[in-house]
Amino acid sequence: MSFLELRRVSKSYGEGATEVHALADIDLSVDRGSLVAVMGPSGSGKSTLLTIAGSLEKPTSGEVLIDGAALQTMSHNDKARLRRRTIGYVFQDFNLLAGLTAVENVSLPLELDGVQARKAHVAGMSALEELGLADRATHYPDELSGGERQRVAIARAVVGERHLLLADEPSGALDSTNGEAVMRMILAACKQGVAAVVVTHDAQLASWADRVVFLRDGRVIDQTVPPPSPESLLEPGPEPSKR
């Protein structure tokens, strides 16, 4: 069953002659345990799609359902709770709070949700440990490298019992090795049952996904079909010596 579902979602800004259609009739569903990449150029509506899926913005029309519940019928408080408990966000520029250490950044969503500080700290430490950052837990963001900051951001997005991970260009300005490490972490979260959406213009990042959806001018124009077994790539071609 789909954990995240967008039904005929449209979003426009402005009115009349200045009206801009950022998204038009988007249908998208993401199952638990699956990773969907949304690929498109700048201005194609990728980030808008993500903020609407994450309840940070309302669609002009259409419906968003998370775990079967329609966002539009939820109260403000229910949505806030959903954002704290269920949804993890990863942003391009990490968005870590500079005045908090790595572990404080990671445990903050739990504390905001009323979890006891000590328990939140333990959960934060275990998320950092899983991402190989235990020894950096007491460092502040400006004492961490770009790759470490992004790992902290991912730890914050998956800490607790999150079921939906939304990532906007999660490898940011990282090099390809760190970008790959980020995608491996997101994939590991999916293997634990998380539903994830990654928006990116980068085909190498997108190729980690189970399904790639192509966005152009606010519309889904195409998507990949589930790839056949990769073993077919290793069968000897007609003239392998020319490869």
Next chain:
Amino acid sequence: MSVRHALLALLSEGPKYGLQLRQEFESGTGEIWLLNIGQVYTTLQRLERDGLIESDEPEREGPQNGFRITESGSAELSAWLSTPPDMTSPPRDELVIKVLSALRVPGVDVHDVIQIHRRYLVELMQQWTRLKEDEADFDLQFALVVDAELFRLDAIVRWLDTADGRLKRAALEPHAQPAMPRLARRLVVRR
């Protein structure tokens, strides 16, 4: 891909038998490039004829015959390693021709054509990435080969993305296009 030079590289480590060379060639390419033993022996015979390797028993063929690299073989190998492959000729890539042709065919939307190829490439990349996910951590050679393939495909996707954007802008400002530089025109004509 030069099997000839890859075999020289393996022999530069020390004398080896034909079967051993095949096995090391295949494991050294992450088992992505498979060789049949006939191809190995034919290549070895040519290398021997050219004086780049020597065999233990020149008259004897088969798995028990060992080979070693000669001085001129080492010189050839070293020259090959440091000579960049020829990438200077203007691209005659079929995909480029398809996109250029799509611009001319009435009733065909070039953006649709671009998307068909983009999707195909991304699907291929998904397959290669699956291999990386499963095995690459355990085998350095395999990881290098898969990365090379992913970067090659990625470069083509980037070209398609750039072409898509360029064509879109050109359609919005049809009169703002600069004339094609003379050199570029000549390259097109030479195809």
